Amino acid sequence: xxxxxxxxxxxxFLPVSDKTPIVSINEGNTPLIKSIYISDIIDADVYxxxxxxxxxxxxxxxxxxxxxxxxLEENAKAVMCASTGNTSASAAAYSARCKLKSVVLxxxxxxxxxxxxxxxxxxxxxLAIKGNFDxxxxxxxxxxxxxxxxxxxxxxxxRIQGQKTGSFEICDYFNGNAPDLHCIxxxxxxxxTAYWMGYKEYKEAGKxxxxxxxxxxxxxxxxxxxxxxxxxxxxxxxxxxRIGNPASWKKAENARDESGGLIDxxxxxxxxxxxxxxxxxxxxxxxxxxxxSVAGLIKMKNCGKLEKVKKEIxxxxxxxxxxxxxxxxxxxxxxxxxxxxxxxxxxxxAVLKEMDY
Amino acid sequence: xxxxxxxxxxxxFLPVSDKTPIVSINEGNTPLIKSIYISDIIDADVYxxxxxxxxxxxxxxxxxxxxxxxxLEENAKAVMCASTGNTSASAAAYSARCKLKSVVLxxxxxxxxxxxxxxxxxxxxxLAIKGNFDxxxxxxxxxxxxxxxxxxxxxxxxRIQGQKTGSFEICDYFNGNAPDLHCIxxxxxxxxTAYWMGYKEYKEAGKxxxxxxxxxxxxxxxxxxxxxxxxxxxxxxxxxxRIGNPASWKKAENARDESGGLIDxxxxxxxxxxxxxxxxxxxxxxxxxxxxSVAGLIKMKNCGKLEKVKKEIxxxxxxxxxxxxxxxxxxxxxxxxxxxxxxxxxxxxAVLKEMDY
Numbered sequence: 173x174x175x176x177x178x179x180x181x182x183x184x185f186l187p188v189s190d191k192t193p194i195v196s197i198n199e200g201n202t203p204l205i206k207s208i209y210i211s212d213i214i215d216a217d218v219y220x221x222x223x224x225x226x227x228x229x230x231x232x233x234x235x236x237x238x239x240x241x242x243x244l245e246e247n248a249k250a251v252m253c254a255s256t257g258n259t260s261a262s263a264a265a266y267s268a269r270c271k272l273k274s275v276v277l278x279x280x281x282x283x284x285x286x287x288x289x290x291x292x293x294x295x296x297x298x299l300a301i302k303g304n305f306d307x308x309x310x311x312x313x314x315x316x317x318x319x320x321x322x323x324x325x326x327x328x329x330x331r332i333q334g335q336k337t338g339s340f341e342i343c344d345y346f347n348g349n350a351p352d353l354h355c356i357x358x359x360x361x362x363x364x365t366a367y368w369m370g371y372k373e374y375k376e377a378g379k380x381x382x383x384x385x386x387x388x389x390x391x392x393x394x395x396x397x398x399x400x401x402x403x404x405x406x407x408x409x410x411x412x413x414r415i416g417n418p419a420s421w422k423k424a425e426n427a428r429d430e431s432g433g434l435i436d437x438x439x440x441x442x443x444x445x446x447x448x449x450x451x452x453x454x455x456x457x458x459x460x461x462x463x464x465s466v467a468g469l470i471k472m473k474n475c476g477k478l479e480k481v482k483k484e485i486x487x488x489x490x491x492x493x494x495x496x497x498x499x500x501x502x503x504x505x506x507x508x509x510x511x512x513x514x515x516x517x518x519x520x521x522a523v524l525k526e527m528d529y
Numbered sequence: 530x531x532x533x534x535x536x537x538x539x540x541x542f543l544p545v546s547d548k549t550p551i552v553s554i555n556e557g558n559t560p561l562i563k564s565i566y567i568s569d570i571i572d573a574d575v576y577x578x579x580x581x582x583x584x585x586x587x588x589x590x591x592x593x594x595x596x597x598x599x600x601l602e603e604n605a606k607a608v609m610c611a612s613t614g615n616t617s618a619s620a621a622a623y624s625a626r627c628k629l630k631s632v633v634l635x636x637x638x639x640x641x642x643x644x645x646x647x648x649x650x651x652x653x654x655x656l657a658i659k660g661n662f663d664x665x666x667x668x669x670x671x672x673x674x675x676x677x678x679x680x681x682x683x684x685x686x687x688r689i690q691g692q693k694t695g696s697f698e699i700c701d702y703f704n705g706n707a708p709d710l711h712c713i714x715x716x717x718x719x720x721x722t723a724y725w726m727g728y729k730e731y732k733e734a735g736k737x738x739x740x741x742x743x744x745x746x747x748x749x750x751x752x753x754x755x756x757x758x759x760x761x762x763x764x765x766x767x768x769x770x771r772i773g774n775p776a777s778w779k780k781a782e783n784a785r786d787e788s789g790g791l792i793d794x795x796x797x798x799x800x801x802x803x804x805x806x807x808x809x810x811x812x813x814x815x816x817x818x819x820x821x822s823v824a825g826l827i828k829m830k831n832c833g834k835l836e837k838v839k840k841e842i843x844x845x846x847x848x849x850x851x852x853x854x855x856x857x858x859x860x861x862x863x864x865x866x867x868x869x870x871x872x873x874x875x876x877x878x879a880v881l882k883e884m885d886y
Contacts, residue, residue: 174702174703174704175560175561175702176563197560197812197813198560198562201558201560203532203554203555203558203584204531204532204555205554205555206533208626222555222584225582225583227560227579227582227812227813229855229857250884250886265808265812265813265814266812267812268808268809268810268812269565269810269811269812273884275880275884277880280872285869286860286864288870289863289864290814290856290857292864292867292868292870293808293809293814293856293863293866293867294808294809294812294814295808295809297883297884298870298871299870299871299873299883300870300871300872301872301874301875301879302872302873302874302875303875307875311875311876311877311880315877315880315881319881319886321886345532346531347531451622451650451651452625452650452651452652453625453626454554454625455554455622455623455624455625455626455651456554456584456622457584457585457647457650457651498586498855498857499647499650500647500857500858501857503643503646503860506646506647506649506650507646507649509650510646510650511649512642513635513649513656513657514655514656514657515637515657515658516657516658516659517658518658518659518660518664518665518668519668520668520672522658523632523634523656523658523668524672524676526632526654526656527607527654529606529676529678
């Protein structure tokens with residue numbers, strides 16, 4: 173019964189064997205929180221899958237436990253990625269736990285120390301190259317192709333395997349039922365791919381009877397799948413989904429089409445509004461990219477597409493929104509979103525006045 | 530089976546009734562992570578209770594779900610605290626979820642915006658008074674005594690009730706067994722009080738047969754219980770336990786004495802060493818105060834007190850260390866703890882050279 177992470181719990185569905193040394197920080201088992209305000213405005217049962225409560229603060233840990241365990245099994249001498257955010261933090265933490273060297277390549281000058289502090293504190297070797305992100309990734313690929321070093325960027329297929337366990341948890345929570353709609357932010361598109369894979373495998377195994385429609389949402393300034401073209405200079409405040417050419421582009425389109433779903437875009441304004449709603453009305457603090465799932469759901473209500481699904485399914489809908497990372501990952505955004513505290517006299521009266529009491 | 534927070538799971542042990550409106554963000558159910566490196570150096574089975582994976586990033590959420598639910602039941606019009614850190618973040622989040630006004634009083638100029646961003650993003654009214662922390666708390670007490678406003682600082686007894694659920698989870702994890710030793714940071718001393726209460730209640734209910742020894746650890750610069758005197762100017766990098774006159778002083782001493790345990794101190798250097806071990810060897814990122822439990826355990830090994838317990842119990846020990854908050858709560862400390870990334874030429878050779886490959 174004791175919980176020991178996603179590989180231990182969902183071993184039968186994952187490409188591991190008795191020979192695989194399992195590296196886990198007890199990731200997964202994240203809360204599915206019934207929303208109050210959003211359920212109300214959407215008029216459906218909306219649940220928030222709070223992936224920010226994974227050990228390193230994002231959903232990446234589900235995939236990283238697989239990627240690092242398999243790297244160990246394959247006798248890798250190190251792992252490597254070109255990343256500035258959640259992936260590098262997760263890779264560094266899991267590598268630390270099994271004494272594997274982790275190396276993170278970043279473009280010089282482009283990254284604030286705050287974003288890197290997690291990878292550094294977990295002991296990753298972080299190298300800033302005199303070049304851009306594409307050059308960093310090119311070097312990483314080159315090295316991983318020629319040395320016993322495992323690439324842990326999202327093209328590593330073991331990451332998708334681990335990430336699909338999110339679907340299993342959702343269906344288990346609902347006692348063997350899938351939700352009607354699954355709303356999810358889309359950046360590199362690995363996560364929508366993973367969740368769809370998870371739902372399909374659970375159905376095949378007889379664990380659930382129906383599949384959800386997959387509703388993916390990109391940021392308007394970084395929506396290559398929506399537009400059908402690569403974004404050379406993707407731009408959005410939702411940095412975790414600021415991707416111009418998604419690695420899992422085709423697979424995301426498959427998830428959309430097979431499920432009868434959609435992939436749409438949401439503006440930074442819509443993302444920030446949803447970000448505020450989550451913090452202010454639900455008590456759930458997320459990084460901006462996470463709010464894209466909720467922003468998208470609200471947009472689909474406003475444009476009438478949600479109504480169409482309600483008519484089609486013809487009973488109260490169960491909807492899950494994936495919240496990919498914790499708000500503490502991006503404290504600068506939080507500070508930018510709020511007013512400074514007012515300074516007042518140290519008296520009961522002054523305080524009561526400010527409270528409108 | 531679906532998890533819905535600590536009140537739902539442990540209702541029979543908590544002062545709630547059918548009339549209590551439950552306000553929960555699915556707090557609790559946090560991982561108990563088997564340590565690798567620390568178990569090895571301690572030569573015992575050491576588990577890390579990672580309370581940083583509560584919704585707002587600290588153990589405070591366990592108590593806040595109780596405090597806010599009871600405030601609602603008692604028709605409070607608002608909740609209030611004088612706090613600069615984890616308590617205000619938690620109070621603001623839970624209040625947001627049930628549309629209760631939350632007010633946080635702080636001393637002017639003393640607090641960095643980063644520390645306040647969580648309370649602000651959750652919509653708390655944060656007021657900076659022209660006075661010190663004691664003055665802020667005095668005003669809060671005065672207002673809560675005279676108006677239907679609930680004080681949610683740690684003297685609110687419902688918080689201890691909620692926090693004791695941490696013990697229940699640990700014993701449930703071990704299939705109805707308590708650990709031999711329970712190591713925990715001590716600041717205001719509410720948490721050691723709560724855990725001890727939880728263990729005793731579980732034993733009384735027949736859920737466990739033995740009780741752990743409680744080992745509490747204060748920071749050397751803020752160790753009033755160890756010294757037996759109030760610290761007028763407590764000072765430590767472990768800000769979450771920088772308390773000179775703990776609210777639950779006597780109760781912490783009771784926990785220590787009834788359990789045959791101890792309360793000792795650890796220096797900032799010892800705390801930072803444990804902080805580094807957790808991040809670098811276990812892959813677990815905590816705020817500095819959290820590391821006091823591990824620092825204390827290591828100190829007790831080095832001074833021989835752990836050996837005495839081993840001889841007394843005469844089998845391999847099971848030890849739990851409470852890690853109270855997530856490292857993302859204090860990013861400045863993380864940045865201060867690591868070197869800046871090295872800048873290198875964008876070539877495979879340059880990267881391999883830095884990897885000692």
